[in-house]
Amino acid sequence: MAGRHGPPSQTTFYLSLATAALRGLLVAAALALGFFVLSKAFPTDNTVPTGTPGGQPPTTISPLPTEQPTDQPTRNVPEPKDPSDITLQVLNGTDVSGLASDTAAILEEAGYQISTIADAATSYEVTTLFHKAKRKVDAQLLAQAIFPGLDVLLEIAEDGVKVDITVNVGADYAASLEEGGANAPEEEST
DSSP, rough: OTTTTOOOOHHHHHHHHHHHHHHHHHHHHHHHHHHHHHHHHHHOOOOOOOOOOSSSSSSOOOOOOOOOTTTTTOOOOOOOGGGGGGGEEEOOOOOOEEEEEHHHHHHHTTOOEEEEEEEEESSSSSSSSEEEEHHHHHHHHHHHSSSSSSOEEEEEEEEEESSSSSEEHHHHEEEEEEEEOOTTTOOOEE
């Protein structure tokens, strides 16, 4: 009789069961290996780098932590320098005449060393500080002290820059001065 088979024996039953179990194990191992390979090929870091003069994405200023949590490893963060040990270049990135000079005067009063006061090559909507790689903490402290309430951008300066921090005063700072910001220069009475 075509198409009919004899009753399966107990040996063929166990052989079929072992084969099915082995196939299931191989499929599970292949799936686990596939997930592992895919997780390494496509990391879950969703940040998109942006092009900046220093090659680093800009960062927004946030308050410095007062103490580090004990459950996190400590990082080797350089100690902040005294303002008198920091050289600055102050550039006016706006069309407001004299803004770089006024800002430099405020920075000098705070103890910073000013090496250059000039107009920026481009306009800046947001005040931006370009700092040497090891001077990020100093740039954060400067931004908090001199530009309170502004979302100052911090970017790493290109290699070969002579000053520690370049302050590019932006339109946001000029607008805050018009509104009577905390560091508005006092007007002389005549």
